[in-house]
Amino acid sequence: MKARIHVTLKNGVLDPQGKAIEHALSNMGFGGVDAARQGKFIELDLVETDRDAAHASVDEMCRKLLANTVIENYSIELE
């Protein structure tokens, strides 16, 4: 089973890299981008076949390492 994890900065946390991307897009002539936020994408290949068990395990991985919950949110997709 694959787990796909998105880690993003929480709302209200300044994202200077996202801001720089937004400015670069604007300078390149791409209009209509109101805001850009940068995050991380992590893909895991899991041995576990039970979805609930996999979700619980990946959730713990996120809390303990993959995301810093002081500043980041995460979301998990299983396939």
Place this chain on the structure above:
Amino acid sequence: MKSAVIVFPGSNCDRDMAVALEKITGTKPLMVWHQEHTFDTVDFVALPGGFSYGDYLRCGAMSARSNVMKEVIKRAEDGVPTFGVCNGFQVLTETGLLPGALMRNANLHFVCKDVRMSVENTDTMFTSDYAGDSEITVPVAHHDGNYFADDDTLDRLEGEGQVAFRYLDDINGAQRGIAGITNARGNILGMMPHPERMIEPAFGGSDGRKLFTSVMNRLG
């Protein structure tokens, strides 16, 4: 005073820290590699600056979960004076020993220069010798020193006197100009600037020296 410097792959201020500790305390510190599970009893543990594990995932994230940090966390929770500089500060926040997080500098620039700071609380074991100093100058060298915590945490830090150092100029966007904080118990200090690089005039100044002498005086 017996001290230890924890060394991670990618640490690059471990030797600066060792030189400062030896010059000031008169005793060579123990250099402890990140894979060790334990080390001799010491009076003071230092987490040096650098780019441990290449800053992979987040600055300090990997180091905070290394073998040796399990032991460092246990000792810090037992009250052993523990001091993290720059990457060491990032490691301390990643372990949860200190609140908040260090984010990318708000202006996105790597900032490498001497900065002026105020000593906000001279009633800590790391800062007592700064009593009477209105400002000190210590170098910074970091890309991720923008201190962040939620407003409740910031209010608590300020209210409890846990803000040890504050920048006098905005260099990285840190919330409320915070350059260094202690834990509630006062035995753990994390800061972005490098006092170990300012311990005698030949290094460009000696404003960092009192941090180490404060600890020595406290430990007797």
